[in-house]
Amino acid sequence: MSRRGSRRRDSGLPPLPANGLRIVPLGGLGEIGRNMTVFEHAGRLLIVDCGVLFPEEHQPGVDVILPDFTWIRDRLDKIDAIILTHGHEDHIGGVPYLLRERPDIPVVGSKLTLAFIEAKLKEHRITPVTTEVQEGQRRRLGPFDCEFVAVNHSIPDGLAVAIRTAAGIVLHTGDFKMDQFPLDRRVTDLRAFARLGEEGVDLFLVDSTNAEVPGFTISEGELAPAIETVFRTGAGRVIVSSFASHVHRIQQVLDTAHAHGRKVAFVGRSMVRNMGIASDLGYLTIPKGLVVDLKALERLPANKITLICTGSQGEPLAALSRMANRDHPIRITEGDTVLLASSLIPGNENAIYRVINELTRWGANVVHKGNAKVHVSGHASAGELAYCYNIVRPTNVLPVHGEWRHLRANADLAIRTGVAPDRAIIAEDGSVIDLIDGRASITGSVPAGLVYVDAMTVGGATEESLHVRRTLAEEGVITIVCIVDPDTGQLSEKPDFLAHGFEPDAIDFDTAVPSIQKALTSAARENIQDLDQIEELVRRAVSAWAHRQHRRSPLIIPVIVDA
Numbered sequence: 001m002s003r004r005g006s007r008r009r010d011s012g013l014p015p016l017p018a019n020g021l022r023i024v025p026l027g028g029l030g031e032i033g034r035n036m037t038v039f040e041h042a043g044r045l046l047i048v049d050c051g052v053l054f055p056e057e058h059q060p061g062v063d064v065i066l067p068d069f070t071w072i073r074d075r076l077d078k079i080d081a082i083i084l085t086h087g088h089e090d091h092i093g094g095v096p097y098l099l100r101e102r103p104d105i106p107v108v109g110s111k112l113t114l115a116f117i118e119a120k121l122k123e124h125r126i127t128p129v130t131t132e133v134q135e136g137q138r139r140r141l142g143p144f145d146c147e148f149v150a151v152n153h154s155i156p157d158g159l160a161v162a163i164r165t166a167a168g169i170v171l172h173t174g175d176f177k178m179d180q181f182p183l184d185r186r187v188t189d190l191r192a193f194a195r196l197g198e199e200g201v202d203l204f205l206v207d208s209t210n211a212e213v214p215g216f217t218i219s220e221g222e223l224a225p226a227i228e229t230v231f232r233t234g235a236g237r238v239i240v241s242s243f244a245s246h247v248h249r250i251q252q253v254l255d256t257a258h259a260h261g262r263k264v265a266f267v268g269r270s271m272v273r274n275m276g277i278a279s280d281l282g283y284l285t286i287p288k289g290l291v292v293d294l295k296a297l298e299r300l301p302a303n304k305i306t307l308i309c310t311g312s313q314g315e316p317l318a319a320l321s322r323m324a325n326r327d328h329p330i331r332i333t334e335g336d337t338v339l340l341a342s343s344l345i346p347g348n349e350n351a352i353y354r355v356i357n358e359l360t361r362w363g364a365n366v367v368h369k370g371n372a373k374v375h376v377s378g379h380a381s382a383g384e385l386a387y388c389y390n391i392v393r394p395t396n397v398l399p400v401h402g403e404w405r406h407l408r409a410n411a412d413l414a415i416r417t418g419v420a421p422d423r424a425i426i427a428e429d430g431s432v433i434d435l436i437d438g439r440a441s442i443t444g445s446v447p448a449g450l451v452y453v454d455a456m457t458v459g460g461a462t463e464e465s466l467h468v469r470r471t472l473a474e475e476g477v478i479t480i481v482c483i484v485d486p487d488t489g490q491l492s493e494k495p496d497f498l499a500h501g502f503e504p505d506a507i508d509f510d511t512a513v514p515s516i517q518k519a520l521t522s523a524a525r526e527n528i529q530d531l532d533q534i535e536e537l538v539r540r541a542v543s544a545w546a547h548r549q550h551r552r553s554p555l556i557i558p559v560i561v562d563a
Ligand SMILES: [Zn+2]
Pocket: 086, 088, 153, 175, 378
């Protein structure tokens, strides 16, 4: 398994004093996703979140990307717990892979978060050791005295966590926003933030996702008019696509559908599973008789039908993309209204617009973030963050969850509220931040490369294999079979060329033969016998020819066979 940066290289780290706390973000800094932070104190470890990152177009064939566990791998027995702040994939998606390495790491989280992770772990045939916590509770996990604080986000039951050790108090917001009128009336507990601030927050880890967005994130409830309009004006079926975890968004859709005398069916495995969990646990209230199975729904007239499905990010295997591609039993027709009640995650734009175009082509009216107010963010904007800094008055700040620009914007906000510029720390994945005597500073780094999960193999794809995949996709491949006379080292017949990704007649391969002959001649002159070395010389020669003649850099596979 060769991974980028997978060698353990932390021997250069300074020793951590007994009153010190080491904070190591292994993911989520410099990227949106795979959030994971490791805390070390008194020889013990505490992990907050363990998420995945979704691949982009330049990472073909990759399912998800994990944090690199190298730094903790030989100390798994020292982990006292993993705290999950909420149930989003970018915070819990990596847990099955961590538990594969040590299945009995205690998993700590709120009721809904644990239910989501347990359902996920069941698919991986793992039964976790769990500890359920609630806001307001305080729990000792090894040397870490943890207090859980309610935060509001785009999934119910989110928690921030305050961690008390001999090094002081650290407050980690998790993902959060400050909707003052959330559907469940569970607001971010600013009173707890203030109380912790009074006690003295030595280090504040703050969600940076929306730090560049000025003002305040509007309330989830403000989407009601746009959702209402869809149901009022939709003549036929209404098909809603959203994140399968956005319980409150789906609650709004359910209530509106009910008010308009429609019935609802959930479509897509994760949607059916999560909504079942959310309603069983009381986070989702389904009016009696509203939700029916798909068969019963299909017998109703179109204007009585609502479908709620996955695929709001254009994921190719999700229900909505398959409907758009006519690869799903639900056929989109004239009169259907499709509501994409979700964000547009950067990197997914092309896929989403492709889905919107296809749905429109089949006759659907597509309502989305770009043409109606059908989405609000789950993250605090700059205005809310500034309030938080003024309430908490932290000594040191570590912006988390964001690309570099988000972290910078968040640090700038902290500084504007009075945090000393050298105590607003912009760190990267793998940075080691030590909190000692009330001062946080970067003291080193540990491996934090991207670990690719590829059809269930962890680390099966490397940067190198992705490079090959990209080359294959963009440049094609040429295989050259050279039959060589072992005595002279020269071609004993004309080489065979097999090319893929080219028009067959576009290339005159005969023009490459002199380059190959030249390579073989120089190999013979140098008395090179090793086949691998000779193949490498031929590869370089053909590569130079392809570039010179055709301005292409295909993958070149020479095969040398003795005559
Ligand atoms: Zn989240």
